[in-house]
Amino acid sequence: MILQSFKCNLFNDVAEGEVSGRSLWQEAMLRLRRNKAAMIASAILALLIIAALFLPAFLPYGYEDPDWNAFRAPPSIESGHYFGTDQNGRDLLARTLYGTRVSLLVALVATFVSIVIGVSYGAIAGYMGGRIDQAMMRFVDIMYALPYILFVILLMVIFGRNVYLLFAAIGMLEWLTMARIVRGQTLAIKNREFIEAARASGRSSAAIIFRHIVPNLVGPVVIYAALTVPEIVATESFLSYLGFGVQEPLTSLGTLIAEGSDAMEVLPWLLWFPAAFLVLLLMSLLFIGDGLRDAFDPKDR
DSSP states (O other), rough: OHHHHHHHHHHHHHTTTTOOOOHHHHHHOOOOOOOOHHHHHHHHHHHHHHHHHGGGGGGSSSSSSTTHHHTTTOOOOOSSOOOOOTTTTBBBHHHHHHHHHHHHHHHHHHHHHHHHHHHHHHHHHHHOOOHHHHHHHHHHHHHHHSOOOHHHHHHHHOOOOOOOHHHHHHHHHHHHHHHHHHHHHHHHTTTTTTHHHHHHTTTTTHHHHIIIIIGGGGGHHHHHHHHHHHHHHHHHHHHHHHHHHOOOOOOOOOHHHHHHTTTTTTTTTHHHHHHHHHHHHHHHHHHHHHHHHHHHHHGGO
Protein backbone atom coordinates (compact mmCIF):
# COMPACT_ATOMS: atom_id res chain seq x y z
CA MET A 1 0.00 0.00 0.00
CA ILE A 2 2.80 2.38 0.86
CA LEU A 3 4.56 1.58 -2.42
CA GLN A 4 1.36 2.08 -4.38
CA SER A 5 0.72 5.38 -2.63
CA PHE A 6 4.25 6.51 -3.46
CA LYS A 7 3.80 5.52 -7.11
CA CYS A 8 0.51 7.40 -7.29
CA ASN A 9 2.01 10.52 -5.78
CA LEU A 10 4.98 10.30 -8.13
CA PHE A 11 2.68 9.85 -11.13
CA ASN A 12 0.60 12.87 -10.07
CA ASP A 13 3.72 14.97 -9.61
CA VAL A 14 4.98 14.03 -13.05
CA ALA A 15 1.58 14.68 -14.59
CA GLU A 16 1.41 18.09 -13.00
CA GLY A 17 4.98 18.95 -14.03
CA GLU A 18 6.20 19.15 -10.46
CA VAL A 19 9.14 16.76 -10.94
CA SER A 20 11.84 18.20 -13.10
CA GLY A 21 15.60 17.99 -13.17
CA ARG A 22 17.47 20.96 -11.83
CA SER A 23 20.93 22.06 -12.88
CA LEU A 24 23.74 22.77 -10.43
CA TRP A 25 23.08 26.50 -10.75
CA GLN A 26 19.35 26.11 -10.14
CA GLU A 27 19.92 24.01 -7.03
CA ALA A 28 22.56 26.42 -5.75
CA MET A 29 20.38 29.48 -6.29
CA LEU A 30 17.46 27.74 -4.58
CA ARG A 31 19.60 27.03 -1.52
CA LEU A 32 20.99 30.57 -1.61
CA ARG A 33 17.49 32.09 -1.60
CA ARG A 34 16.69 30.04 1.50
CA ASN A 35 19.69 31.53 3.31
CA LYS A 36 18.19 34.52 5.15
CA ALA A 37 21.55 35.98 6.17
CA ALA A 38 22.79 35.91 2.57
CA MET A 39 19.57 37.48 1.29
CA ILE A 40 19.70 40.30 3.85
CA ALA A 41 23.37 40.85 3.01
CA SER A 42 22.51 40.93 -0.70
CA ALA A 43 19.87 43.60 -0.07
CA ILE A 44 22.34 45.70 1.95
CA LEU A 45 25.01 45.33 -0.74
CA ALA A 46 22.52 46.28 -3.45
CA LEU A 47 21.55 49.42 -1.51
CA LEU A 48 25.21 50.36 -1.05
CA ILE A 49 25.96 49.88 -4.74
CA ILE A 50 22.88 51.83 -5.86
CA ALA A 51 23.70 54.64 -3.43
CA ALA A 52 27.35 54.76 -4.52
CA LEU A 53 26.45 54.84 -8.22
CA PHE A 54 23.40 57.07 -8.37
CA LEU A 55 22.94 59.07 -5.16
CA PRO A 56 25.87 61.48 -5.81
CA ALA A 57 23.98 62.84 -8.84
CA PHE A 58 21.25 64.13 -6.51
CA LEU A 59 23.56 65.72 -3.93
CA PRO A 60 24.15 69.49 -4.04
CA TYR A 61 27.92 69.03 -3.66
CA GLY A 62 30.49 66.92 -5.48
CA TYR A 63 33.10 64.91 -3.64
CA GLU A 64 35.76 67.52 -4.49
CA ASP A 65 33.63 70.67 -4.20
CA PRO A 66 34.28 72.72 -1.05
CA ASP A 67 31.52 74.61 0.73
CA TRP A 68 33.22 77.84 1.78
CA ASN A 69 30.58 78.42 4.45
CA ALA A 70 30.83 75.00 6.08
CA PHE A 71 34.40 74.15 7.00
CA ARG A 72 34.52 71.32 9.57
CA ALA A 73 30.73 71.37 9.83
CA PRO A 74 29.16 68.57 11.90
CA PRO A 75 26.42 66.37 10.42
CA SER A 76 23.28 68.42 9.87
CA ILE A 77 20.07 68.09 7.88
CA GLU A 78 19.53 71.86 7.73
CA SER A 79 22.88 72.56 6.06
CA GLY A 80 22.50 69.74 3.55
CA HIS A 81 25.71 68.09 4.78
CA TYR A 82 24.16 64.96 6.23
CA PHE A 83 27.55 63.44 7.13
CA GLY A 84 29.20 66.80 7.85
CA THR A 85 32.24 68.24 6.06
CA ASP A 86 36.00 67.79 6.34
CA GLN A 87 38.77 70.32 7.02
CA ASN A 88 38.46 71.65 3.45
CA GLY A 89 34.69 72.01 3.50
CA ARG A 90 34.08 68.98 1.28
CA ASP A 91 30.84 67.06 1.79
CA LEU A 92 31.59 63.79 3.59
CA LEU A 93 28.51 61.97 2.26
CA ALA A 94 29.58 62.63 -1.33
CA ARG A 95 33.14 61.57 -0.53
CA THR A 96 32.01 58.41 1.28
CA LEU A 97 29.79 57.37 -1.62
CA TYR A 98 32.56 58.05 -4.11
CA GLY A 99 35.04 56.18 -1.91
CA THR A 100 32.69 53.19 -1.79
CA ARG A 101 32.53 53.22 -5.57
CA VAL A 102 36.32 53.28 -5.92
CA SER A 103 36.86 50.56 -3.30
CA LEU A 104 34.35 48.28 -5.04
CA LEU A 105 35.91 48.98 -8.44
CA VAL A 106 39.38 48.09 -7.17
CA ALA A 107 38.03 44.90 -5.58
CA LEU A 108 36.09 43.75 -8.65
CA VAL A 109 38.89 44.43 -11.15
CA ALA A 110 41.55 42.87 -8.92
CA THR A 111 39.32 39.84 -8.33
CA PHE A 112 38.82 39.44 -12.08
CA VAL A 113 42.59 39.62 -12.64
CA SER A 114 43.23 37.05 -9.92
CA ILE A 115 40.60 34.67 -11.32
CA VAL A 116 41.92 34.87 -14.88
CA ILE A 117 45.50 34.19 -13.77
CA GLY A 118 44.65 31.65 -11.07
CA VAL A 119 42.20 29.57 -13.13
CA SER A 120 44.51 29.44 -16.16
CA TYR A 121 47.61 28.67 -14.10
CA GLY A 122 45.98 26.04 -11.90
CA ALA A 123 44.19 24.28 -14.75
CA ILE A 124 47.36 24.08 -16.85
CA ALA A 125 49.42 22.78 -13.92
CA GLY A 126 46.83 20.17 -12.94
CA TYR A 127 46.23 18.93 -16.47
CA MET A 128 49.87 18.75 -17.58
CA GLY A 129 51.03 17.03 -14.40
CA GLY A 130 54.52 15.64 -13.87
CA ARG A 131 57.50 17.96 -13.78
CA ILE A 132 55.56 20.86 -15.26
CA ASP A 133 53.05 20.66 -12.43
CA GLN A 134 55.81 20.39 -9.83
CA ALA A 135 57.72 23.38 -11.21
CA MET A 136 54.61 25.54 -11.47
CA MET A 137 53.46 24.75 -7.95
CA ARG A 138 56.93 25.32 -6.48
CA PHE A 139 56.71 28.83 -7.94
CA VAL A 140 53.38 29.26 -6.16
CA ASP A 141 55.00 28.12 -2.90
CA ILE A 142 57.78 30.69 -3.35
CA MET A 143 55.24 33.44 -3.97
CA TYR A 144 53.35 32.38 -0.85
CA ALA A 145 56.52 32.83 1.19
CA LEU A 146 56.81 36.50 0.19
CA PRO A 147 55.24 39.07 2.56
CA TYR A 148 52.07 39.98 0.69
CA ILE A 149 51.55 43.57 1.82
CA LEU A 150 55.28 44.34 1.58
CA PHE A 151 55.36 43.05 -2.00
CA VAL A 152 52.43 45.27 -3.01
CA ILE A 153 54.03 48.27 -1.32
CA LEU A 154 57.31 47.64 -3.16
CA LEU A 155 55.47 47.51 -6.49
CA MET A 156 53.73 50.79 -5.70
CA VAL A 157 57.00 52.46 -4.69
CA ILE A 158 58.94 51.21 -7.72
CA PHE A 159 56.34 51.78 -10.44
CA GLY A 160 54.47 54.72 -8.96
CA ARG A 161 51.20 55.16 -7.14
CA ASN A 162 48.21 54.98 -9.44
CA VAL A 163 44.94 53.16 -9.25
CA TYR A 164 45.61 51.01 -12.34
CA LEU A 165 48.80 49.60 -10.84
CA LEU A 166 46.84 48.95 -7.65
CA PHE A 167 44.40 46.81 -9.66
CA ALA A 168 47.24 44.77 -11.13
CA ALA A 169 49.36 44.55 -7.99
CA ILE A 170 46.59 43.16 -5.79
CA GLY A 171 45.16 40.91 -8.50
CA MET A 172 48.56 39.46 -9.42
CA LEU A 173 49.07 38.31 -5.82
CA GLU A 174 45.55 37.12 -5.01
CA TRP A 175 45.65 34.40 -7.69
CA LEU A 176 47.79 31.98 -5.67
CA THR A 177 44.97 30.38 -3.67
CA MET A 178 42.79 30.18 -6.78
CA ALA A 179 45.58 28.36 -8.62
CA ARG A 180 45.83 25.74 -5.86
CA ILE A 181 42.06 25.23 -5.73
CA VAL A 182 41.74 24.86 -9.51
CA ARG A 183 44.75 22.53 -9.71
CA GLY A 184 43.22 20.21 -7.13
CA GLN A 185 39.87 20.17 -8.92
CA THR A 186 41.59 19.59 -12.27
CA LEU A 187 43.50 16.60 -10.90
CA ALA A 188 40.17 15.15 -9.74
CA ILE A 189 38.42 15.35 -13.13
CA LYS A 190 41.17 15.17 -15.75
CA ASN A 191 40.81 11.37 -16.11
CA ARG A 192 37.00 11.39 -16.23
CA GLU A 193 35.23 9.84 -19.21
CA PHE A 194 34.32 13.10 -20.94
CA ILE A 195 37.95 14.26 -20.79
CA GLU A 196 39.15 10.92 -22.18
CA ALA A 197 36.59 11.26 -24.96
CA ALA A 198 37.91 14.72 -25.80
CA ARG A 199 41.46 13.35 -25.97
CA ALA A 200 40.35 10.47 -28.18
CA SER A 201 38.67 12.91 -30.57
CA GLY A 202 42.01 14.66 -31.12
CA ARG A 203 41.34 17.84 -29.14
CA SER A 204 44.43 19.85 -28.22
CA SER A 205 45.49 20.27 -24.60
CA ALA A 206 44.46 23.94 -24.66
CA ALA A 207 41.00 23.07 -25.99
CA ILE A 208 40.52 20.37 -23.35
CA ILE A 209 41.63 22.69 -20.54
CA PHE A 210 39.56 25.73 -21.46
CA ARG A 211 36.54 24.08 -23.10
CA HIS A 212 36.05 20.99 -20.97
CA ILE A 213 37.86 21.35 -17.64
CA VAL A 214 37.45 25.04 -16.76
CA PRO A 215 33.65 25.14 -17.39
CA ASN A 216 33.27 22.30 -14.86
CA LEU A 217 35.02 24.35 -12.17
CA VAL A 218 32.46 27.15 -12.03
CA GLY A 219 31.29 26.31 -8.50
CA PRO A 220 34.68 26.60 -6.75
CA VAL A 221 35.55 29.67 -8.81
CA VAL A 222 32.32 31.46 -7.86
CA ILE A 223 32.85 30.64 -4.18
CA TYR A 224 36.45 31.85 -4.27
CA ALA A 225 35.52 35.04 -6.12
CA ALA A 226 32.77 35.85 -3.62
CA LEU A 227 35.18 35.41 -0.71
CA THR A 228 38.03 37.26 -2.46
CA VAL A 229 36.14 40.51 -3.04
CA PRO A 230 35.85 41.42 0.68
CA GLU A 231 39.48 40.42 1.22
CA ILE A 232 40.60 42.79 -1.53
CA VAL A 233 38.35 45.57 -0.20
CA ALA A 234 40.06 45.19 3.17
CA THR A 235 43.52 45.06 1.55
CA GLU A 236 42.89 48.18 -0.52
CA SER A 237 41.55 50.00 2.53
CA PHE A 238 44.62 49.02 4.54
CA LEU A 239 47.01 50.13 1.77
CA SER A 240 45.15 53.42 1.38
CA TYR A 241 45.24 53.88 5.14
CA LEU A 242 49.04 53.53 4.97
CA GLY A 243 49.20 55.98 2.07
CA PHE A 244 50.10 53.44 -0.63
CA GLY A 245 46.67 52.96 -2.13
CA VAL A 246 44.30 55.35 -3.90
CA GLN A 247 45.76 58.84 -4.17
CA GLU A 248 44.25 62.30 -4.59
CA PRO A 249 42.18 63.50 -6.38
CA LEU A 250 40.56 60.06 -6.08
CA THR A 251 39.47 58.76 -2.72
CA SER A 252 38.48 55.43 -1.21
CA LEU A 253 37.10 54.20 2.08
CA GLY A 254 40.61 53.46 3.30
CA THR A 255 41.77 56.97 2.44
CA LEU A 256 38.78 58.50 4.21
CA ILE A 257 39.37 56.35 7.30
CA ALA A 258 43.01 57.46 7.36
CA GLU A 259 41.94 61.11 7.16
CA GLY A 260 39.29 60.55 9.83
CA SER A 261 41.67 58.84 12.24
CA ASP A 262 44.03 61.82 12.06
CA ALA A 263 41.22 64.18 13.09
CA MET A 264 39.27 61.77 15.30
CA GLU A 265 39.51 63.88 18.47
CA VAL A 266 38.13 67.08 16.93
CA LEU A 267 36.13 65.81 13.93
CA PRO A 268 34.98 62.30 14.90
CA TRP A 269 32.35 62.08 12.16
CA LEU A 270 35.13 61.95 9.56
CA LEU A 271 35.90 58.47 10.91
CA TRP A 272 32.43 57.27 11.90
CA PHE A 273 30.70 57.27 8.54
CA PRO A 274 33.45 55.85 6.26
CA ALA A 275 34.17 53.16 8.87
CA ALA A 276 30.46 52.28 9.07
CA PHE A 277 30.26 51.98 5.27
CA LEU A 278 33.36 49.79 5.21
CA VAL A 279 31.98 47.49 7.93
CA LEU A 280 28.62 47.18 6.14
CA LEU A 281 30.36 46.49 2.84
CA LEU A 282 32.69 43.84 4.27
CA MET A 283 30.01 42.11 6.35
CA SER A 284 27.54 41.95 3.46
CA LEU A 285 30.19 40.55 1.10
CA LEU A 286 31.30 37.98 3.67
CA PHE A 287 27.75 36.78 4.34
CA ILE A 288 27.09 36.52 0.59
CA GLY A 289 30.31 34.57 0.11
CA ASP A 290 29.43 32.26 2.97
CA GLY A 291 25.96 31.75 1.51
CA LEU A 292 27.39 30.90 -1.91
CA ARG A 293 29.77 28.41 -0.34
CA ASP A 294 26.87 26.67 1.41
CA ALA A 295 24.78 26.82 -1.76
CA PHE A 296 27.37 25.22 -4.04
CA ASP A 297 28.73 22.80 -1.43
CA PRO A 298 25.99 22.08 1.13
CA LYS A 299 28.01 19.15 2.60
CA ASP A 300 30.71 21.60 3.73
CA ARG A 301 28.49 23.53 6.16
